[in-house]
Amino acid sequence: MRWDQGHESEDVEDRRGEGGAGGGGMGFGGFGGMRVGFGGLVVLGILSFVFKVDLISPFLGGGGSMAPVTARREPRPSSAQENTLAKFVGFVLDDAQNTWTKILPEQQGVSYRKARLVLFRDAVRSGCGDAEGAMGPFYCPADERVYIDLNFYDELKRKFGAPGDFAQAYVIAHELGHHLQNVLGIERKVRMLQERNPRAQKLLSVLMELQADCFAGIWAHETQQRGLLESGDVDEALKAASAVGDDHIQQMTTGRVRPENFTHGSSAQRKEWFARGFETGKVSACNTFAEN
Ligand SMILES: [Zn+2]
Numbered sequence: 001m002r003w004d005q006g007h008e009s010e011d012v013e014d015r016r017g018e019g020g021a022g023g024g025g026m027g028f029g030g031f032g033g034m035r036v037g038f039g040g041l042v043v044l045g046i047l048s049f050v051f052k053v054d055l056i057s058p059f060l061g062g063g064g065s066m067a068p069v070t071a072r073r074e075p076r077p078s079s080a081q082e083n084t085l086a087k088f089v090g091f092v093l094d095d096a097q098n099t100w101t102k103i104l105p106e107q108q109g110v111s112y113r114k115a116r117l118v119l120f121r122d123a124v125r126s127g128c129g130d131a132e133g134a135m136g137p138f139y140c141p142a143d144e145r146v147y148i149d150l151n152f153y154d155e156l157k158r159k160f161g162a163p164g165d166f167a168q169a170y171v172i173a174h175e176l177g178h179h180l181q182n183v184l185g186i187e188r189k190v191r192m193l194q195e196r197n198p199r200a201q202k203l204l205s206v207l208m209e210l211q212a213d214c215f216a217g218i219w220a221h222e223t224q225q226r227g228l229l230e231s232g233d234v235d236e237a238l239k240a241a242s243a244v245g246d247d248h249i250q251q252m253t254t255g256r257v258r259p260e261n262f263t264h265g266s267s268a269q270r271k272e273w274f275a276r277g278f279e280t281g282k283v284s285a286c287n288t289f290a291e292n
Helices: 041-049 080-108 151-158 165-183 186-196 198-225 233-243 246-254 267-280
Strands: 012-014 116-120 123-126 129-132 138-140 145-149
Touching (some): 012 080, 080 116, 116 123, 123 145, 138 165, 145 151, 145 165, 165 186, 165 233, 186 198, 198 233, 233 267
Parallel strands (some): 012 116
Antiparallel strands (some): 138 145
């Protein structure tokens, strides 16, 4: 992707030097369906998490125990490579948000309001609870922020076999897709539906995720219109979308595929909805709920 390496984003909060959220883990179930993650990466997070002791509960309120507090992590200095990545993320964020500021009123008659993006390392405290980098990037509707630990990109490349700058851009665009769902009131409606109908929870979650992929595709469509795409970029995004499909992740982690446990959609579905957004460039083409 062509991008301006000197770009500075005003909407990025760099919390990489803060040494995490102060604890060694996070309390599960503390914020149910609130956080919207990037992929079934949560599964990987759980695998690494179950071996850890929960030290964070005292911070979440309610628990009055006197559990010991772990030492703050020593902040590591960021490498030049990581700082370039941080700049890239800021460029993508601004480009995508400028795109939505322009096309959301045109297409939906709704004005866009900007989200912010938090860079963190290892652990972070968000408006949706404490989270670990190992759980993958996520969007928190309560504070309208996208959270990403840049180490995730290493994982995307090595564990998921999805390298490339446009694969990285797709991750940000997908999370902003969740912000768009918030701006459009879709997130609220779906959360209410999920509360009323627990059995449809996973299906609704899949449809939300696929819609975020479709919205990411719309941004990719716009970047193509403006000549920012280089050859191979779209393939990188499609490959990343496919790599984080539930079937692929289940296969990697448990060796078997259980469609009834999908929360983000299969590799084929994620690719397909990204492509729909990319080909049409239209929000109206992203109604994943209409066909279900
Ligand atoms: Zn998502």
